[in-house]
Amino acid sequence: MQTIEAVSGRAVPLFLDDIDTDRIIPARYLRCVTFEGLGEHVFEDDRKQDPNHPFDKPQFQGATVLVAGRNFGCGSSREHAPQALMRWGVRAVVAESYAEIFFGNCTANGIPCVTADRAHLQQLAEAVAANPQQTVTVDLMKLTVESGALKFPCKMQEGARQSLTTGNWDFLAQLVDAAPQIRETAERLPYMTGFAKV
């Protein structure tokens, strides 16, 4: 699979905390059997209620790096949330922290989610708002975020980082490969053998 060592592009700031996946993609758009078309509905209800929502601003169209706050992606496990972000154009997220299911869903879709200090995120969000054309680079090899003169360290769970940078984020293929070990594990579980061996 494609290796993802860095994502570079313009950014969109959404520096709010506890953004849940119901807000990222409202449940009514989960009435589907594919992920197609979700991009146009990302943050739909927030956007309708906020005429200044960054996702509607002309200067942020085409952005690929999302700058967010604490506990981004909390709530529902819906993978429709990263799918909607991805189909809108997001290729990487920089935030203070993430809910874990969302983080895993993003990794499975090749979207790196890195964390950074709140003070740095504040600076980045302000820099992006002041100069939306400035390129932001999220570097998974050096674990840095860079935008013009601004440069700061970021973190990422090592397993997810390794998976992305080595092109091993297709977990399904790797998991299926271990069929013999899966069988061995099953055989030692009491409930897989009707408790015959307990």
Add this chain to the structure above:
Amino acid sequence: MSDTRNLFNRIWDLHTVRQMPSGQTQLFIGQHLIHEVTSPQAFQMLRDRELKVMHPERTLATVDHIIPTGNQARPFADGLAEEMMSAIEKNCREFGITLLNLDDRRQGIVHVVGPEQGLTQPGITLACGDSHTSTHGAFGCIAFGIGTSQVADVLASQTMAMGRPKVRRVGVNGKLRPGVYAKDVILHIIRKLGVEGGVGYAYEFAGEVFAAMSMEERMTVCNMSIEGGARCGYINPDQVTVDYLRGKPLAPQGAAFDKAAAWWLSLASGADAQFDDRVEIDGSTIEPTVTWGINPAQSVGVNEEIPAASSFPSTEQAGIREALAFMEFKEHQPIKGTKIDVAFIGSCTNSRISDLREAAKVVKGKHVAPHVRTFVVPGSQLIREQAEAEGLHEVFRAAGFDWREAGCSMCLAMNPDKLIGREICASSSNRNFKGRQGSPTGRTLLMSPAMVAAAAVNGVVSDVRDML
């Protein structure tokens, strides 16, 4: 040397297939539950790669999220919902998976059905494409909500890749006061530890309060672990767990049951078990709790005021102000007396027979306030049957409540049950997020089913203890 591992780590070790190149663990999943919303794309992923379901006999499907709780005649009026029904029916047929469909009396909310059928057992790992899978931890298993890519992983390999979380023991001791329910306990825990407090952790709920709870109450607690950010939550198996499972259709039977029970009890964290973190909460101080904001930690005791933004750390104040503005509540306003428009009793958190019994006790001989719309939605068809056998539906109907068919209903409003406009809903569900109950501007106050019943009768948020 004694084994000082906690239950979580014992089960994790037992289910570890291997360490993956990324350093994550490949973890065997003993039971997979699926539903119509997060599975269709996963089946497509299998088809695209010409893969089969590895253990169809360890996968169970039901339908819940999109099910109308009124007219269930097929085809559904909602063409998109009908398409999803057809998809899960086709996928289960093609891949050999048992589907508890609408014509099966075992159908219901996936997190109600698993335990009810005895599939949810101590010592197993369980996964489902739904964040409230944490519910099943009530049995002393480890149960993870997963995304659709991982649903495909589990279907194809009966395993998934995951990093081992840390384990925090959340001890709640003392005795709950009358009129304080399991829902109040978990809302209180989330209020104290925050919606992000559990990130990186599995929560072990331990202590006198949980030991005294029924399995249904324990499910309510574990259900909302995810709302506290925890990857899962569990309660150690004990005699209450064993007694609940005995005789359940899909639990071990006969001599196997006794062997199983001995194994289950042997897994529980011992007195010397090690944890990465511990917190203690005094259960006797917990009040009937109501959320006032837009996440489940934004709650107060029913007799408290809505807090001022200035009482929170500076980095949280913007979020508090956003919540106050959305809810149109003022700082220092009492939550009690808040007028409600809708009352919803249901969801995977609180739709079980004991929830319906407690709510029925409150409404018996009373009547719903004239301005309040109501929904009482049992968690499964079997619960609906049980409630009707006990005459609870008559109690609800006589009090003016709408008695519905089983499903997720207004918890997430992917079906015809929805808030309208700015309505405020007293809800026994699990999320008060903006727009969660189907209207982008609708508002949700989370509380116990008994508290919802009290609010429905009085038309305003009330202290249920005044009605018991």
